[in-house]
Amino acid sequence: MTESARNKTKRKLINNIKDIKPTHQTAIFYNNFDEAIEFNDLMQKIKKPVSAAFKSITMIWVLRLKHQPNYGVVGYIQILTTAELDLKSLNKVLAKYTCENQIRTKQRPFDREKYTDTVSEQRLANLAAYLGSETSPRRYAITNKPQINKNAQN
Numbered sequence: 080m081t082e083s084a085r086n087k088t089k090r091k092l093i094n095n096i097k098d099i100k101p102t103h104q105t106a107i108f109y110n111n112f113d114e115a116i117e118f119n120d121l122m123q124k125i126k127k128p129v130s131a132a133f134k135s136i137t138m139i140w141v142l143r144l145k146h147q148p149n150y151g152v153v154g155y156i157q158i159l160t161t162a163e164l165d166l167k168s169l170n171k172v173l174a175k176y177t178c179e180n181q182i183r184t185k186q187r188p189f190d191r192e193k194y195t196d197t198v199s200e201q202r203l204a205n206l207a208a209y210l211g212s213e214t215s216p217r218r219y220a221i222t223n224k225p226q227i228n229k230n231a232q233n
Contacts, residue, residue: 088203088218088219089198089203092139092198092219095139095221096194097195099139099159099161099221099224100161101137101139101159101161102162102163102188102189103159103162103163103186103188104157104160104186104188104189105157105160105164105166105186106143106155106157106158106184106186107155107156107183108153108155108184108185109153109182110180110182111181112147112150114181115153115154116209116211118142118154118155119142119154119210119216121156121176121177121182122140122142122156124176125172128172129158129172129173130222132168132169132172133160133168133169133223134223135223136161136223137161137221137222137223137225138158138221138222138223139158139159139160139219139220139221140156140157140158140219140220140221141157141158141159141218141219142156142217143155143156143157143204144204144209154206154209159194160189163186164186166184166186169184203218206218
């Protein structure tokens with residue numbers, strides 16, 4: 080029996096979380112929910128500059144959908160990190176790619192067990208349907224991966 084693409088994505092995300100061991104999660108939300116449809120484009124623009132601003136911190140970038148009361152489904156960007164991000168520095172980088180008061184950021188400690196349980200139990204959101212695109216966008220990406228020294232002597 081072959082593994083479905085969704086199950087493979089879930090498995091790979093969970094394995095990466097176990098390997099990288101993030102300690103914090105940061106979310107980037109749009110203040111105007113109507114603009115949240117642009118979250119995939121924003122992630123593509125900010126991934127490199129944010130990663131460059133925090134070179135020593137490994138980041139797992141995840142596109143997520145959230146049900147907002149009185150509105151419906153809203154997209155947001157979640158960054159799982161191996162250390163706490165300085166939100167002032169993060170917001171300074173984000174300000175170059177967004178309008179004033181367009182987005183807000185929140186950060187909290189990362190609960191790996193709870194997160195992986197949630198991801199494994201839920202169906203992955205249909206990002207292509209939300210974004211109205213023909214192709215499904217990349218669900219997650221990893222930046223600032225620690226380099227593994229393959230020549231190291233044990």
